Amino acid sequence: xxxxxxxxxxxxxxxxxxxxxxxxxxxxxxxxxxxxxxxxxxxxxxxxxxxxxxxxxxxxxxxxxxxxxxxxxxxxxxxxxxxxxxxxxxxxxxxxxxxxxxxxxxxxxxxxxxxxxxxxxxxxxxxxxxxxxxxxxxxxxxxxxxxxxxxxxxxxxxxxxxxxxxxxxxxxxxxxxxxxxxxxxxxxxxxxxxxx
Numbered sequence: 693x694x695x696x697x698x699x700x701x702x703x704x705x706x707x708x709x710x711x712x713x714x715x716x717x718x719x720x721x722x723x724x725x726x727x728x729x730x731x732x733x734x735x736x737x738x739x740x741x742x743x744x745x746x747x748x749x750x751x752x753x754x755x756x757x758x759x760x761x762x763x764x765x766x767x768x769x770x771x772x773x774x775x776x777x778x779x780x781x782x783x784x785x786x787x788x789x790x791x792x793x794x795x796x797x798x799x800x801x802x803x804x805x806x807x808x809x810x811x812x813x814x815x816x817x818x819x820x821x822x823x824x825x826x827x828x829x830x831x832x833x834x835x836x837x838x839x840x841x842x843x844x845x846x847x848x849x850x851x852x853x854x855x856x857x858x859x860x861x862x863x864x865x866x867x868x869x870x871x872x873x874x875x876x877x878x879x880x881x882x883x884x885x886x887x888x
Contacts, residue, residue: 711745711756716803726803732812733798737761740792742775758799765792787819794819 714730717723734745737757745757764772770789771779778788794815798806807815 714803715801724803725809726806729798729806729809729812730803732809733795733806734758736791736795736798740770740775740788740795741773742777743773758796761792762796765789765796784822787822790815790819790822 708731712731712734714727716730717727734757737743738745741757741761743757743760746755747757747760748755761773764770768789770785770792773792774783774785774788794807794812798812800806
């Protein structure tokens with residue numbers, strides 16, 4: 693991770709994976725907390741679209757994921773860039789749009805116009821809350837919601853809790869790194885057990 697709070701660092705040599713590097717850092721060698729925010733924005737766009745950060749098959753002006761995703765996200769059209777695997781299941785499009793737009797805001801060219809990581813965390817938590825509301829509004833495959841459709845189990849080895857609703861799994865986890873702490877939920881499709 694880069695510097696924290698208002699700290700910054702000047703380096704004589706650029707280090708990092710080029711497609712994730714803050715352009716302002718590449719030009720000035722001045723590393724700030726906003727440099728990490730830029731990198732996180734690229735990763736967030738990758739998570740939403742399942743596209744690599746640099747895509748070489750297509751329009752040369754759209755090689756980088758930011759330039760490729762920007763037109764659709766600015767129009768509020770998440771469906772054009774959304775990972776096709778997410779479209780095969782019920783998906784909260786409003787939440788995915790918010791995540792994509794947050795990724796763009798993290799990757800604006802002027803570092804001071806980017807949100808802080810604390811602001812990013814708050815917005816992701818709000819998006820997570822909208823997922824929780826989306827799940828509670830989804831009908832089960834039966835005529836009415838049955839409490840047996842929901843089960844919980846703890847994975848003690850990884851300190852994760854797991855919830856499944858009609859075959860769609862949500863896994864909560866907690867991450868601590870130095871002064872940064874985050875809790876999140878990941879969405880995944882459960883594989884059906886093989887029949888005996």
